Amino acid sequence: xxxxxxxxxxxxxxxxxxxxxxxxxxxxxxxxxxxxxxxxxxxxxxxxxxxxxxxxxxxxxxxxxxxxxxxxxxxxxxxxxxxxxxxxxxxxxxxxxxxxxxxxxxxxxxxxxxxxxxxxxxxxxxxxxxxxxxxxxxxxxxxxxxxxxxxxxxxxxxxxxxxxxxxxxxxxxxxxxxxxxxxxxxxxxxxxxxxxxxxxxxxxxxxxxxxxxxxxxxxxxxxx
Numbered sequence: 001x002x003x004x005x006x007x008x009x010x011x012x013x014x015x016x017x018x019x020x021x022x023x024x025x026x027x028x029x030x031x032x033x034x035x036x037x038x039x040x041x042x043x044x045x046x047x048x049x050x051x052x053x054x055x056x057x058x059x060x061x062x063x064x065x066x067x068x069x070x071x072x073x074x075x076x077x078x079x080x081x082x083x084x085x086x087x088x089x090x091x092x093x094x095x096x097x098x099x100x101x102x103x104x105x106x107x108x109x110x111x112x113x114x115x116x117x118x119x120x121x122x123x124x125x126x127x128x129x130x131x132x133x134x135x136x137x138x139x140x141x142x143x144x145x146x147x148x149x150x151x152x153x154x155x156x157x158x159x160x161x162x163x164x165x166x167x168x169x170x171x172x173x174x175x176x177x178x179x180x181x182x183x184x185x186x187x188x189x190x191x192x193x194x195x196x197x198x199x200x201x202x203x204x205x206x207x208x209x210x211x212x213x214x215x216x217x218x219x220x221x222x223x224x
Contacts, residue, residue, distance in 0.1 A: 003027035003079070004089060004110035008117045008133050017139035019173040019180070023203060024141070028079045028087050033208040036075040036180065038201025043068045043095055046193040053163075054195060060122035061105040063186070063195050064095055072096040073201060078211045082109075083220050091119075092215045095197070107217055111224055118224050119145065125221040126152050127159070129167075140172030151221045165194040174200070 005024040006013045013021065026034045044067050045054055054065040076092040091106040107120045114130060121127040130146040145167040148159040165186035172181050183198040 001027065001029045001087075003030070004087060004108060004117055005133070007110050007112075008115070008131070009135065012133075012135045015135040015139060016141060017173045019203075020139065020141055020171065022205075023077075023180070026077050026079055026089060026205075026208075028081060028208070030079075031208050032205045033079065033211070034077040034203050034205055036073075036077075036201040036203045038073050038179065038199055040071040040073045040095065040182075040197045040199035041069065042199070043071050043097065043197040044193075045195045046191070050191070050194050057122075058102060060124055060126070061103040062122040062127065064097070064102045064104055064197075066097045066099060066102060068095070068097045071197075071199075073197075073199060075201065076212075076215050078215055079208050080211045080216070082107075084222050090211075090215045105215075105217065107220075109224070120217065120221060123217055124219045125217050126150060126219075128221070128224060136170075136172075138172060140170060143167075143169040143171075151223050156223060161189055164188070178202070 003025050023034050026032055051065060054063045057063040058065050074094045076090055078090045080088055082088045086109045089108050093104040095102045105122055108117050111118045117131045119129050119131050128149045132144045134142040136142055148164045150157055150159050165188045167186045170183045174181050179200040179202055181200050185196040186194045188194055
């Protein structure tokens with residue numbers, strides 16, 4: 001079975017740089033996980049008024065309230081079948097910031113009805129957004145988030161754009177340095193830039209059996 005990212009990109013998957021195809025080909029059928037280690041040149045946030053918003057999100061490993069330069073970085077992509085029978089891939093990012101490590105957690109599934117990847121954010125999957133995948137002219141990947149949906153017990157509603165940020169992720173492979181490049185920006189359409197980071201990393205591939213419990217969400221939402 002193709003990975004969730006192959007399904008989302010369809011024929012465009014073949015246009016990706018070979019290293020990106022390998023990285024995004026991670027899936028249950030392949031039996032491998034991808035671990036990235038690198039350095040983020042800069043982790044930043046927007047104007048001071050964004051700090052309370054970022055601090056609130058960090059309680060459930062969404063966004064990062066501190067800033068830094070030359071920040072050691074790890075990203076863990078483990079495929080597994082969740083409690084609802086869905087193939088899932090973890091996107092757990094850890095930033096070794098000066099004061100304390102910070103995590104930005106996500107788990108992704110493929111929604112065949114909508115033909116896209118659904119990104120669940122945080123430790124409890126209480127925020128979800130559909131992701132739009134594109135391949136650029138150099139074989140890099142561009143990911144853009146859609147509207148955000150909130151799920152908490154019986155509550156389920158679309159989150160107003162006023163209190164959310166549109167995420168744009170650009171990932172590519174630099175042949176000259178033999179490393180992946182990543183650039184993430186989260187921007188509110190009224191308030192401007194909220195959070196982001198950019199840097200480089202290398203990858204290694206390990207058996208996907210025995211997925212660490214530390215990278216799985218504490219709760220899995222059935223609703224998409």
